[in-house]
Amino acid sequence: MTHSFRTDTHAPYYGEERSWRDSISQYALVPLRIFLGVTFIYAGLDKLTDSAFMKSSGSGSIGDMMRSVRDSSAIPALVDLSLKNPVGFGYAIAFGELAVGIGTLLGILARLAALGGALISLSLWLTVSWASDPYYYGNDLAYLMAWLPLVLAGASVFSVDAALRSRRRQRSGGYR
DSSP: OOOOOOOOOOOOOTTSOOOHHHHHHTTTTHHHHHHHHHHHHHHHHHHHHOTTTTSSSSTTOHHHHHHHHGGGSSOHHHHHHHHTSHHHHHHHHHHHHHHHHHHHHHTSSHHHHHHHHHHHHHHHHHHTSTTOSSGGGOHHHHHHHHHHHHHHHOOOSSSHHHHHHHHHHHHHTSOO
């Protein structure tokens, strides 16, 4: 019995003609990059523009949120660390989300940006979302898993990283 599925997945060598499957596969992570980049930019801007969030106490504040999840988190010491300066922690998360979102969307140090996104998602899962029952109701775990392909693959197209890689390749006169 002959199957029509293609099992070889190697990328062609530089200068070798690519099939449509090889060509289209390089765009597979672009929708994920756009989604995660826009989402993290929005999350960072939302925190920075919410006057109630950047306070150490009060309804909707980062301080109250961290105090409410302290006893149910997987790592209470991490929450305690954030409670030493909740406003500073709030700004660190907001600016971190902005940097990760911009880096991912534009493909600037894309693997590093994705690693930052994965670490933010991991820390939020272990603190804020940990008590979700069942565990898959906590969206931070899903975000953590969504970051992993970008950590591994980076941004191969439509990115500053790809443009720099192409420029280096042209300067060296060969494939790199």
